[in-house]
Amino acid sequence: MKAVRFHEHGGLDKLIYEDVPDPTPAVGEILVKVGACALNHADIRRRTGEGPLPHILGLDTAGEVVALGDGATSLKVGDRVMIYPGVSCGNCEYCDAGQHNWCADFEMIGRRINGGYAEYVVAPANNARPIPKGMSYIEAATFPICITTAWRNLHTKGRVRPGDLVLIPGAGSGVSVYAIQIAKASGAVVFTTTSTEEKMSKARDLGADHVINYKTDDVVKVVRELTDGRGMDLVIDHVGEATWEQSLGSLRKGGRMVSLGATTGTHYPLDIRAFYPSEVAIMASGSHTRSDFNNGMRLVDQGRVKPVVDSVFPLKEAPQATRRLERGEQFGKIVLSVSESSEVTPATKSRPGT
Numbered sequence: 001m002k003a004v005r006f007h008e009h010g011g012l013d014k015l016i017y018e019d020v021p022d023p024t025p026a027v028g029e030i031l032v033k034v035g036a037c038a039l040n041h042a043d044i045r046r047r048t049g050e051g052p053l054p055h056i057l058g059l060d061t062a063g064e065v066v067a068l069g070d071g072a073t074s075l076k077v078g079d080r081v082m083i084y085p086g087v088s089c090g091n092c093e094y095c096d097a098g099q100h101n102w103c104a105d106f107e108m109i110g111r112r113i114n115g116g117y118a119e120y121v122v123a124p125a126n127n128a129r130p131i132p133k134g135m136s137y138i139e140a141a142t143f144p145i146c147i148t149t150a151w152r153n154l155h156t157k158g159r160v161r162p163g164d165l166v167l168i169p170g171a172g173s174g175v176s177v178y179a180i181q182i183a184k185a186s187g188a189v190v191f192t193t194t195s196t197e198e199k200m201s202k203a204r205d206l207g208a209d210h211v212i213n214y215k216t217d218d219v220v221k222v223v224r225e226l227t228d229g230r231g232m233d234l235v236i237d238h239v240g241e242a243t244w245e246q247s248l249g250s251l252r253k254g255g256r257m258v259s260l261g262a263t264t265g266t267h268y269p270l271d272i273r274a275f276y277p278s279e280v281a282i283m284a285s286g287s288h289t290r291s292d293f294n295n296g297m298r299l300v301d302q303g304r305v306k307p308v309v310d311s312v313f314p315l316k317e318a319p320q321a322t323r324r325l326e327r328g329e330q331f332g333k334i335v336l337s338v339s340e341s342s343e344v345t346p347a348t349k350s351r352p353g354t
């Protein structure tokens with residue numbers, strides 16, 4: 001099969017479009033003909049970081065089941081599925097409790113296991129979920145990691161309630177485009193930030209109630225003005241170093257912040273004494289479970305959360321697609337089309353409400 005693979009860690013030039021042996025499904029696994037695979041920041045960290053080589057990236061896959069391993073009886077050949085990438089031992093204290101993300105063997109398809117930048121991928125049958133009716137592979141591939149992460153942080157960790165004021169910095173990221181929609185579907189009042197007029201307009205189209213331009217405005221000041229000085233009940237921060245100060249500064253007394261990523265940097269000097277009086281809670285969230293995935297996808301099945309495709313590139317243009325992600329130019333998900341039409345949509349097109 002054709003795949004985009006890298007044989008050493010480094011820059012975009014390490015991503016090679018080449019012939020690779022077809023994978024075969026083991027016991028309990030399915031072989032999926034990849035329709036489309038979405039990009040994530042984790043792909044960049046994996047390529048520039050560490051892990052076994054050679055490697056095929058791709059955490060977010062959608063495609064057609066073309067073969068079944070022994071015991072994979074829950075699906076049939078021809079099923080259109082999307083793949084949740086988390087895998088674990090299935091037989092430990094945490095796996096038994098539904099917390100397979102805490103399993104010592106927790107791993108993700110696309111991280112240390114070969115992923116979806118390829119014509120075929122194997123996955124445990126249990127990780128597959130039918131694609132909602134009428135949805136393309138390209139649209140379906142936008143969901144697994146980001147809808148799962150958004151659900152976990154708003155609900156499993158953040159305990160969002162109707163009427164909560166919620167700040168989601170960085171409206172255009174894959175997690176944010178789904179967090180904004182899930183928060184709205186949950187009855188929250190959504191504040192978000194972004195950097196251009198065009199992205200501000202797209203954030204409003206997704207349902208955000210207040211969109212702040214962080215380039216031209218002081219986010220904490222605007223949040224205080226808009227809430228009569230009160231601040232946010234909940235902040236979902238996946239940006240890290242660049243936003244921790246504004247995220248903590250935006251919380252109301254007793255507010256909650258969930259920290260789930262650090263794409264801009266990993267260190268923040270916390271003044272512990274200044275932190276006591278407001279009695280805020282900081283929660284960490286570094287992984288997710290299959291039930292987070294299923295809960296998030298239920299809103300998609302109900303039509304309450306829509307796919308947000310930023311742009312589509314053919315598989316062999318994975319380096320160009322990744323450059324767009326590295327530059328932060330996207331609004332929504334950047335997707336590689338594999339077997340599905342490789343027609344490239346306009347690079348800035350997002351599709352909320354379609």
Ligand code: ZN
Nearest residue numbers: 089092095103
């Ligand atoms: Zn386990």
